[in-house]
Amino acid sequence: MPGNSERRNKRTSAKKGAAKGSGGQGKKALEGRGKTLGATDRPWHKEFTGDDKPRKTRRKQERVRREAASEGRVSHIGKKAPTTRTPVRRKDPDAPEVLVGRNPVVEALRGGVPATALYVARGIELDERTREAVRLAGNKSIAILEVSRAELDRMCNRALHQGLGLQVPAYHYEPLDDLIAIARENAPGLLVALDGVTDPRNLGAIVRSAAAFGAxxxxxxxxxxxxxxxxxxxxxxxxxxxxxxxxxxxLTRALKECQDAGFLVVGLDADGELDLPDLAAAVDPIVVVVGSEGRGLSRLVSETCDLRVGIPMANAVESLNASVAAAVTLAEIARRRNSLAAAGYPALVRQVVAVA
Incomplete structure (x- = not known):
């Protein structure tokens, strides 16, 4: 075309060689590469099974390992590279907690827990517990905040909140001496000790059983x-x-303190020397020790116990859940004590403790 100096098929690059897509020039244009070797047939691969593995690579690896050992370092040549662990952020034990669930929130407000805020999800059904929670929070001048369900899910890590959440400070633990003093004042005393219970749901269930049966x-x-x-x-x-x-x-030292205060320490053990229905000492001041979910009582705690009591079961069941075993034991102790209440046994025990 007039005014266009470029010609067709004109090479604009100074580089010589085969045209793109030709596969080479001349005889090598269509020559293939041959069979693809497997991992076991490649001398340079770590899974190579032959005897002619390159010695240069092995010698280099051995030399680097010797140098690293002499310098006190660890060589990872020929090994899987070490993985870096992300440091786990531990939760601050003094950080506030968010209690969820209608019954826990109402009970915490009734019990005078120093809450800071009550969260109510939008659009929840207003039943008696919800109304009572809002009323108690208002009477105690606790901030009442309406939030979305998604926000409440985030605050409680997607726990079942039933539309209510109560922000409270970290749980306040009492000194052991105060527990022993309260139990001695309300003779016959009953305390519950937990030996390595790691599931918070079991812990909460045991606390609930302890409150229900008078611990x-x-x-x-x-x-x-x-x-x-x-x-x-x-x-x-x-x-x-x-x-x-x-x-x-x-825990072992704490159990010995209870023994010095006049308590009988009884551990729950499937291989105990005494069955629970035969525990005549249930009417005395007693400490019930509940073992962990998997291994039960630890060796030192088991040796510290005055008695080891088992729960008889009809079927061939190895053991019960920790919270269920605690509930069964506490219920049996409460039954024995209630059966003797009409005979004036609690008053007699108070007189003996007062004289001592």
Whole structure:
């Protein structure tokens, strides 16, 4: 065309070679690469099974490992690269908790828990418990905030909140001495000790059973055990607001303190030397020790117990859940004590304790 100096099929690049897509020039244009070798047939692959593996690579790896060992380092050549772990952020034990569920929220407000805010989800059904929670929060000058369900899900880590959430400070644990004093004043005393119960739902259920059957307190170790989190609060159905709970540094030492105060320490053990219906000492001041969900009582705690009691079962069942075993035991102790209440046994015990 006039005015266009470019010609067709004119090479504009100075680079020589085969045209794109030709596969090469001349005889090599259509020559294939041959069979693709498998992993076991490649001398340079780690899964190679032959004897002619390149010695240069092995010698280099051995030399690097020797140098690393001499310098006190660890060589990862020829090994899987180490994975980097993301540091786990531990929750602040003094951070506030959000109690969820209508019964736990109402019971906490009734028990005078120092709450800071009541969260009510939009569009929930207003039943008697919801109205009572709002009324109690208003009487105590607690802020009442209406939030969306998604926001309430986020605050309680998607726990079943039933449209209500109560923000409370971290749980306040009582000293063990106060629990022992309360139990001695209300003779015959009854305390519950937990040996390594790690599930907060079991913890809450045991606290609920302790409150239902007249226990004067629950104590548990500081380490390797569940704490009174929002999940435990919910499982207790608000009973944690009425039952004092203590944390101890050493559970064995705490049990010995209870023994020095006149309590009989009874551990729940499937292989115990005594069956629960034969526990005549249930009417005396007693501490019931509940083991962990998997291994039961630890060795030191088991040796510290005065008695080890088993729950007889009709079928070939190895054991019960920790919270169920605690509930069965506490119910049997309450039954025995109630059967002797008409004979004036509690008054007699109070006289003996007062004289001592």
């Amino acid at each position: 004067h307190g629950v104590f548990l170790p500081e380490r390797r055990a569940a704490s009174m989190t929002a999940t435990a609060w919910r499982a207790s159905a608000g009973a944690a607001a009425r039952t004092p709970i203590a944390k101890v540094t050493n």
